[in-house]
Amino acid sequence: METPVLEVNNLKKYFAVSKGLLYSILFKRVDYVKAVDGISFDIKEKEIFVLAGETGCGKTTTGKVVLGLYKPTDGQVKYKGFDIFRIRRRQWRRIRHKLQMIYQDPYESLNPRQRVFDIISEPLRLNKLYKSKDELYDRVMKVMEDVKLVPPEDFMIRYPHELSGGQRQRVAIARAIVTNPDFIVADEPVSMLDASLRASILNLLLEFREKLGVTYLYITHDLATARYVGDRMAIMYLGQIVEMGNIDDLIENPQHPYTQALISSIPVPDPEYTRRKRRIRLEGEPPTPINPPSGCRFHPRCPYRMDICEKEEPTYVDVKDGHIVKCWLHIKR
Amino acid sequence: MTKEIRLRQKRKYGERFREIKEFLRVYRKNRLGMLGLSLIIIYVIIALLAPYITPYDPFERVADPFLPPNPEHIFGTDELGRDIFSLTIYGTRISLFVGILATLLSAFIGSAVGIVSGYFGGLVDDLLMRITDLFLIIPGIPFLIVLSVILGSNIWNIITVIAIISWPSTARLVRSETLSLKTRTFIEAAKLAGATDTYILFRHILVNVLPLISASIILTITRAIILEAGLSFLGLGDPTKISWGTMLYFADRYGAMFSTNPYYIIIPGIALSILGLAFVFVSYAIDEIVNPRLKTRRLR
Amino acid sequence: MNKNNKLLNIEDLRVYYVMSSGSVKAVDRVNLDIGKNEVVALVGESGCGKSTLAYSILRIIPYPGRIIDGKIYFNNIDITALPEEEMRKKIRWRNISMIFQGAMNSLNPVMKIKDQLMEAIIYHEDAIDDVEGAYLRAIDLIKRVGLDPSRVLESYPHELSGGMKQRVVIAMSLLLNPKLVIADEPTTALDVTTQANILELLRDIQKEVGISILLITHDLPVVAEIADRVFVMYAGKIIEHADIYSIFKEPQHPYTDGLISSVPSLVEGKLKKLKIMKGEPPDLINPPSGCRFHPRCPYKMDICEKEEPPPVTIKEGHVVNCWLHVKR
Numbered sequence: 001m002e003t004p005v006l007e008v009n010n011l012k013k014y015f016a017v018s019k020g021l022l023y024s025i026l027f028k029r030v031d032y033v034k035a036v037d038g039i040s041f042d043i044k045e046k047e048i049f050v051l052a053g054e055t056g057c058g059k060t061t062t063g064k065v066v067l068g069l070y071k072p073t074d075g076q077v078k079y080k081g082f083d084i085f086r087i088r089r090r091q092w093r094r095i096r097h098k099l100q101m102i103y104q105d106p107y108e109s110l111n112p113r114q115r116v117f118d119i120i121s122e123p124l125r126l127n128k129l130y131k132s133k134d135e136l137y138d139r140v141m142k143v144m145e146d147v148k149l150v151p152p153e154d155f156m157i158r159y160p161h162e163l164s165g166g167q168r169q170r171v172a173i174a175r176a177i178v179t180n181p182d183f184i185v186a187d188e189p190v191s192m193l194d195a196s197l198r199a200s201i202l203n204l205l206l207e208f209r210e211k212l213g214v215t216y217l218y219i220t221h222d223l224a225t226a227r228y229v230g231d232r233m234a235i236m237y238l239g240q241i242v243e244m245g246n247i248d249d250l251i252e253n254p255q256h257p258y259t260q261a262l263i264s265s266i267p268v269p270d271p272e273y274t275r276r277k278r279r280i281r282l283e284g285e286p287p288t289p290i291n292p293p294s295g296c297r298f299h300p301r302c303p304y305r306m307d308i309c310e311k312e313e314p315t316y317v318d319v320k321d322g323h324i325v326k327c328w329l330h331i332k333r
Numbered sequence: 334m335t336k337e338i339r340l341r342q343k344r345k346y347g348e349r350f351r352e353i354k355e356f357l358r359v360y361r362k363n364r365l366g367m368l369g370l371s372l373i374i375i376y377v378i379i380a381l382l383a384p385y386i387t388p389y390d391p392f393e394r395v396a397d398p399f400l401p402p403n404p405e406h407i408f409g410t411d412e413l414g415r416d417i418f419s420l421t422i423y424g425t426r427i428s429l430f431v432g433i434l435a436t437l438l439s440a441f442i443g444s445a446v447g448i449v450s451g452y453f454g455g456l457v458d459d460l461l462m463r464i465t466d467l468f469l470i471i472p473g474i475p476f477l478i479v480l481s482v483i484l485g486s487n488i489w490n491i492i493t494v495i496a497i498i499s500w501p502s503t504a505r506l507v508r509s510e511t512l513s514l515k516t517r518t519f520i521e522a523a524k525l526a527g528a529t530d531t532y533i534l535f536r537h538i539l540v541n542v543l544p545l546i547s548a549s550i551i552l553t554i555t556r557a558i559i560l561e562a563g564l565s566f567l568g569l570g571d572p573t574k575i576s577w578g579t580m581l582y583f584a585d586r587y588g589a590m591f592s593t594n595p596y597y598i599i600i601p602g603i604a605l606s607i608l609g610l611a612f613v614f615v616s617y618a619i620d621e622i623v624n625p626r627l628k629t630r631r632l633r
Numbered sequence: 634m635n636k637n638n639k640l641l642n643i644e645d646l647r648v649y650y651v652m653s654s655g656s657v658k659a660v661d662r663v664n665l666d667i668g669k670n671e672v673v674a675l676v677g678e679s680g681c682g683k684s685t686l687a688y689s690i691l692r693i694i695p696y697p698g699r700i701i702d703g704k705i706y707f708n709n710i711d712i713t714a715l716p717e718e719e720m721r722k723k724i725r726w727r728n729i730s731m732i733f734q735g736a737m738n739s740l741n742p743v744m745k746i747k748d749q750l751m752e753a754i755i756y757h758e759d760a761i762d763d764v765e766g767a768y769l770r771a772i773d774l775i776k777r778v779g780l781d782p783s784r785v786l787e788s789y790p791h792e793l794s795g796g797m798k799q800r801v802v803i804a805m806s807l808l809l810n811p812k813l814v815i816a817d818e819p820t821t822a823l824d825v826t827t828q829a830n831i832l833e834l835l836r837d838i839q840k841e842v843g844i845s846i847l848l849i850t851h852d853l854p855v856v857a858e859i860a861d862r863v864f865v866m867y868a869g870k871i872i873e874h875a876d877i878y879s880i881f882k883e884p885q886h887p888y889t890d891g892l893i894s895s896v897p898s899l900v901e902g903k904l905k906k907l908k909i910m911k912g913e914p915p916d917l918i919n920p921p922s923g924c925r926f927h928p929r930c931p932y933k934m935d936i937c938e939k940e941e942p943p944p945v946t947i948k949e950g951h952v953v954n955c956w957l958h959v960k961r
Contacts, residue, residue, distance in 0.1 A: 054824040054825065067525060096527055097527050099525070100525055105518065110519055110522075111537055122526050123526035126526050127527045175526070194914070195895060196678060196892055221825060223825075227899060247902075248903075262826060266854070267832070268857065268898055268900050269881065270898065
């Protein structure tokens with residue numbers, strides 16, 4: 001069996017809640033936000049794996065841990081078989097540029113005082129991935145053509161504030177792919193863009209998978225775009241994956257009550273369909289990840305709540321060809 | 334093809350000063366700012382050309398003491414019979430020199446502390462900020478007096494002493510800006526690209542706090558010039574150099590206000606006030622341009 | 634004066650931001666109407682002038698913008714001609730209120746919800762007799778937006794979730810029983826499940842109380858969910874309007890069509906081939922000549938560059954401004 005590009009095993013990331021030194025000395029305890037609490041998944045080569053969920057479910061934190069930006073509290077992240085938190089620093093420096101990220105907000109992710117050429121060429125310069133000045137220019141030109149910032153000469157000398165939102169996001173993408181990465185975390189890459197520009201950015205990402213063999217972790221709350229680009233999807237709720245599987249199967253036959261509610265809430269750009277569909281209404285709003293509910297974390301809002309849900313945490317059940325769900329409804333007792 | 338790019342690259346460097354040009358274009362519209370700037374330029378020219386402007390050697394006795402203004406000495410003479418006009422012109426040199434040098438020193442210390450403290454955070458931040466607090470709460474003038482008594486009255490010590498009490502406010506300012514820059518995702522993106530901390534500090538943080546540092550420099554200069562005058566007025570100045578502060582000190586000491594020549598005290602006072610005001614005007618003007626909150630809102 | 638019994642009728646409205654570098658023609662000869670008990674959506678991308686249009690209805694256009702000409706009839710009264718005093722006393726909030734974009738984040742953080750609601754009631758002092766009456770009204774409104782008054786009224790904004798704050802903002806817009814509520818991106822920052830709840834709430838209130846809503850958004854799925862009629866705005870102009878079903882089923886303007894076919898659908902997934910619109914929206918200081926969409930239009934003809942297309946009625950209530958539909 002081929003090794004997956006990314007393997008995540010029982011990953012946990014807790015953030016200490018600072019209540020002051022005095023508090024922690026007096027009460028001898030530190031509260032934690034359990035942003036990510038024991039998740040596992042793997043992503044095969046050239047796959048687009050979607051991590052979806054609502055605000056505060058831990059999806060962005062997962063993306064950052066996977067890139068080595070945060071150290072995990074527990075668990076493993078393996079890139080092509082190497083545990084990225086165990087390998088030597090030297091070796092990590094060599095492969096670090098193979099893992100990149102595309103951010104949500106192109107106004108924040110570009111240095112306002114750098115020119116487009118400097119922004120895009122920076123990863124090459126920092127990793128000395130070029131032999132001559134000419135090669136550097138050529139590669140930047142090439143990648144700018146790839147992301148359709150044409151003609152490149154017109155954009156090279158501009159500052160970010162002289163570009164439109166769509167153009168900035170193209171610069172950010174160019175910067176991410178200039179090192180020929182194997183793996184890219186795309187964190188809501190189109191949610192800040194206007195509707196008419198989104199499709200072209202999404203298609204760009206798909207194009208790079210075909211041309212360069214890039215594997216993606218696509219983080220989003222927007223299941224419609226997710227379904228357009230994704231192959232497999234995991235739904236997160238309060239730091240845990242509640243359901244995971246093939247994206248079409250998961251959206252057409254959601255098994256977890258949360259997924260069902262989520263999918264039924266999403267408006268569809270077809271007035272007849274969207275007004276006919278039945279919506280599952282959820283009680284309340286997600287609790288904070290500081291003191292998550294006992295047992296199944298979804299139980300306080302679940303329409304099918306049973307006694308056991310409050311007491312014990314459910315395990316994963318495979319409902320169909322790797323479509324797994326974490327819910328007592330599917331556990332035969 | 335690459336040749337073509339190089340040509341375009343060259344044009345890029347031609348455009349390097351575009352931002353500065355744009356800044357000057359906006360600045361020129363600010364009347365108060367232009368007034369301040371012209372005054373400062375005049376002072377600088379006076380300081381540079383002092384030996385050619387002054388009618389008399391300021392260190393020489395050229396007439397009777399405390400002469401009131403007369404055709405030969407337009408502002409009269411001091412207690413030793415030196416020409417007040419010539420003394421004031423020479424005083425410009427020391428005031429500007431001390432003000433600018435002390436400010437640069439303080440900006441350097443302040444920016445370094447602020448950036449390092451804001452960027453690294455944690456223990457480094459705690460330590461540096463407590464030190465900064467210590468310097469901030471020290472009562473300025475008494476501390477200066479004690480220090481200059483210990484170090485002795487020469488011009489370099491005065492510069493050092495002024496820098497020591499001025500840097501903490503710059504450090505605070507730079508630190509808070511760094512803290513907010515640090516959370517912007519382009520810093521994280523640089524880390525992903527393989528940048529080291531030093532690289533990020535210089536290439537991403539410093540270039541973005543530079544406008545703030547330059548604005549704070551203008552304000553500090555005013556303070557430094559006044560401080561120098563204050564110190565000298567208290568008799569802690571460098572007695573071998575002529576500054577407006579030392580002039581005021583001697584004028585006060587010999588009761589110039591009630592002598593035959595009150596201009597001895599008025600002239601250096603006016604010179605000092607106008608220079609201070611000029612810097613304040615400039616800093617207002619810069620603040621109006623640089624500070625985004627004062628700019629008109631962007632249209633949606 | 635006015636010929637129909639619409640609630641709001643905007644005729645040939647022009648709103649420019651006049652600056653030294655040129656005028657931003659944010660709203661340029663716009664016609665729009667809203668009937669009684671109707672949800673009308675104004676759809677467009679950022680910078681197309683849709684928020685400015687909303688501000689002009691309340692006459693709160695930020696400096697240096699102003700109404701150049703055109704009329705806004707509200708209940709057959711031209712409110713562009715009303716003195717400011719009357720506008721403030723009789724129209725603003727009393728008759729037309731607004732849910733501002735991001736309003737839930739601009740609740741005063743140091744005031745209890747109760748006080749913020751009552752302040753607004755008491756400010757319009759002649760609307761209510763006494764403090765007690767104001768308090769009862771606040772309780773009533775909080776219940777109406779589906780919140781628990783005992784929990785919410787005594788809270789500060791930071792103690793509430795995003796969805797709850799948005800409900801409070803909706804309650805505030807309903808304070809003085811307005812006839813028209815303008816909602817500027819009311820669900821943008823909210824999570825999917827919360828968004829669905831808020832949309833449902835707006836729909837319910839609209840039916841129950843009998844108000845009209847002008848929904849301003851760029852989010853087409855949300856429009857499909859809630860609106861009765863849709864106006865599509867592009868670069869300061871209304872380019873097409875129709876009832877909700879016609880717009881989505883038979884869009885006539887290439888821009889409307891492009892917009893609808895570029896939005897991914899949860900149901901169709903990869904089966905829907907997304908259309909890519911070339912270029913970006915123009916700047917409104919020097920908009921393109923003729924039809925403003927011509928530089929991006931796949932069906933561009935010679936005339937599009939030269940002349941502005943006249944409105945063409947496709948069928949009752951479906952009007953499009955495009956040369957493709959003009960018979961010559």
